[in-house]
Amino acid sequence: MKGRIALVTLVVPDYDRAIAFYCGALRFDLVEDTQLPDGKRWVVVRPKGGDNGGDGTGLLLAEAVGEAQVAAIGRQTGGRVGFFLHTGDFERDFSAFVAAGVRFLEQPRTEAYGTVAVFEDPFGNRWDLLQPAS
DSSP states (O other): OOOOOOEEEEEESOHHHHHIIIIIISOOEEEEEEEOTTSOEEEEEEOTTTTTTTTSOEEEEEEOOHHHHHHHTTOTTTTSEEEEEEOSOHHHHHHHHHHTTOEESSOOEEETTEEEEEEEOTTSOEEEEEEEOO
């Protein structure tokens, strides 16, 4: 079997706030936003271009329902960096994200694996902006 991870669910407090951040500040593409019969929405975002011509892994933005899901917002990975956004131009994207109000938790640094800086989305999820070493 040849497979790939198509979507990763990210629990958020509000669909529209999440779309605004991911498609605004991070410049992701809104791939799908479909109203479902139960009042929920099927909302998929993906970094521009994605992998393999736009078929890369996307985020399924799921609006929290109930206490357990609300409590999981921003804590889905126990406070660790849980998401890794690769870039081919770290300086360009770092500058654009800062200008868009993205909150970085550290200054960029160079590691053996590439140039990286940790940022946090408005919901508390930690991300690496990472330009892999060549």
